[in-house]
Structures are given as C-alpha cells and as structure tokens.
Amino acid sequence: MSRIALNLRKFGHRVTLCNTRNTLCNTRNTLCNTRNTLYNTRLASSSTKEEGHSYGKETHFGFETVSEEEKAKKVHGVFENVASKYDVMNDLMSGGIHRVWKDCFMSRLRPTPNTKLLDVAGGTGDIVFRFIRHAGQAEGSAGAGVVSDHTEEPSPYPYDITVCDISESMLEVGQSRADKLGHQGIRWVCGDAQNLPFDDDQFDCYTIAFGIRNVVDVETALDEAYRVLKPGGRFMCLEFSQVKNPAVRWAYDQYSFNIIPPLGQVIAGDWKSYQYLVESIRTFPDQETFKEMIEEAGFRNVSYENLTFGVTAIHSGFKI
Numbered sequence: 001m002s003r004i005a006l007n008l009r010k011f012g013h014r015v016t017l018c019n020t021r022n023t024l025c026n027t028r029n030t031l032c033n034t035r036n037t038l039y040n041t042r043l044a045s046s047s048t049k050e051e052g053h054s055y056g057k058e059t060h061f062g063f064e065t066v067s068e069e070e071k072a073k074k075v076h077g078v079f080e081n082v083a084s085k086y087d088v089m090n091d092l093m094s095g096g097i098h099r100v101w102k103d104c105f106m107s108r109l110r111p112t113p114n115t116k117l118l119d120v121a122g123g124t125g126d127i128v129f130r131f132i133r134h135a136g137q138a139e140g141s142a143g144a145g146v147v148s149d150h151t152e153e154p155s156p157y158p159y160d161i162t163v164c165d166i167s168e169s170m171l172e173v174g175q176s177r178a179d180k181l182g183h184q185g186i187r188w189v190c191g192d193a194q195n196l197p198f199d200d201d202q203f204d205c206y207t208i209a210f211g212i213r214n215v216v217d218v219e220t221a222l223d224e225a226y227r228v229l230k231p232g233g234r235f236m237c238l239e240f241s242q243v244k245n246p247a248v249r250w251a252y253d254q255y256s257f258n259i260i261p262p263l264g265q266v267i268a269g270d271w272k273s274y275q276y277l278v279e280s281i282r283t284f285p286d287q288e289t290f291k292e293m294i295e296e297a298g299f300r301n302v303s304y305e306n307l308t309f310g311v312t313a314i315h316s317g318f319k320i
Ligand SMILES: C[S@@+](CC[C@H](N)C(=O)[O-])C[C@H]1O[C@@H](n2cnc3c(N)ncnc32)[C@H](O)[C@@H]1O
Pocket: 075, 079, 120, 121, 122, 123, 124, 125, 126, 127, 164, 165, 166, 167, 170, 191, 192, 193, 194, 208, 209, 210, 211, 214, 215, 216
C-alpha cells in the first residue's frame, strides 16, 4: 500500500516537472515571437530611413527570390531559431573545421591588445574569444579577467572589443559564454551591419565572419564598414565562397544538400534554416567579385586567400 502511495507521489512529481518544463519552453517561444514582432516593427520603420539601407528591391533568400524586407525578416528568424544550437551545429556540420578557419582568420589579423575591434555579425562570440587569445599571446599575457597577485582585485579589462549583431538571441548566447570565460568587458550591441550604431572613424579593425552573406545589401554593409574604420584601419571578412575544382565541388554539394538540412532537423529541429544556409552559400558572389565589391567601397590593398579549396575565403582590405 505504502509502495503504491510512494509511486503515485513520484508520478505526481514527474508530471509537475514536465509541466514546468513545458511552461519554460512556452515562455521561451513567446519571448522569441515577441522579439520577432519587435524586429518586424523596427524593420517597417527602417524602410523610410535616410541613412543605412532602405528596403524595396528584390533579392535572394537562399534560392528563393523575395523582397528585401522579407529576406531581412527571414534571416532574423533563422538566427533567433538556431541560436541555442548554433555552436554545436557548427561543430557537427563542419567536423570542427570552422575552428581551424577562424584560428587562421585571427592569425592573419595578428591583433595586439591595443587593436580596437568591431566584430560585426559576431553572434555567439567565436571571433572575439579568439581575438582575445591571439592578442593576449602577442602581449605574452594570460589575457583578460586576470587577478592581480598583490591586491586580489581584477585588473581593468585590457581590450577594446565591440560585438554587433542583429539577433538578440545570438548575442545572449555570446554574452553568457563571455561571462563563463570571465570576459566581462566586451560590449555586446544589437545592430544592423547596414546601419551601424557607431560614429565614423572609430575602430582599428572590422571583422565579419560568416555574416556578410546574410546581410540584405552587401554594398551598404561594406560602405558602413569603411565609415566606422579609422584611417589605416583594416577590414577582414571570413565567408563561405566558391569551390572551383569540379570534383571537390561535386563532393561538397552532395554533402551540403544531403547531409546538412537533415542534420539541422535532427539536432535543432529546423530543416529550413539549414537549407537556407547551404543555398545562401551558393548565391554569394565568388572570390573575385567580392574582392571588386570591397574595392568599390573604397578599400585598398584588397586581397583574398582560399581555405579548404575555396569552401571559405578570407578577404582583407585597408582604409587608406
Ligand atoms: C552564421 S552566423 C556567424 C556568427 C559568428 N560570426 C561566427 O562566425 O560564428 C551569422 C550572424 O550574422 C548575424 N546577422 C545577420 N544579418 C545581420 C545584419 N544585417 N547585421 C548584423 N548581423 C547580422 C546573425 O544574427 C548571426 O548571428
């Protein structure tokens, strides 16, 4: 009798736990919907803006032709949806190679602790955490959050780093990673690459990794990058690019279209966002075209380097 009562009590606890979990899940969904509504309202008012980008033309969302407003909303929705699974999906999809690409990107930049960085479309912070590591190594220091031996007071944050991203959810994941790593001095700013909320001539370096192909108007984003960089400042972009070798391209296409969206479904419960990812890579300009676009924005000494047969490329240019 008492065992039955015990089991009933356990069952009751399990039901309560389950209900709490469902409530949490619903709250998260409501938050996400509220954010999307807020974003859509912001977007509607931005179509009349003088500065930045005014929406109106047609563009691509993956292989779909959509209006620019629609693309902006859809891209925002994609990253609001995938934020919590973004890092694990990156590792799974690329077999961890995205880490090598990002390390390579940082080693080309060779930052020092004095480099004032703006990382646009910075998402969950992958680039800025690497920046801190590389800048720390350049100085021979252990990096940020160091506790002084004598006073036991944390030393002032030694880096000037700003992350700007359009998705609040991606920024939240980045911020909580930063807290865990002890990097409390990073500025996390919600903003659009096409209309950066910063004054002219502010930064030594502008980085954007796997972000620019999601932006509706790439030319406007490049103009903005030029505007916020100090004279002499450097623009650096890491982005998926075009594979020229036909055999490698065939294998890469098979993998991309047949593995990535199903993986997105299984891990993140989201096929469409990952279908968009592989399609958006194919519609982004090739290495030479993108180089010309960077030059048209005013950058000089523009160059690029292919990584992994051109699956990704690093573009670099200077404001001189
Ligand atoms: C593929 S993630 C890259 C995140 C990070 N840079 C990395 O390498 O892991 C693309 C990011 O671009 C952001 N994004 C998309 N459109 C944007 C825009 N117009 N302005 C700023 N960020 C944007 C998304 O919110 C998302 O965080």
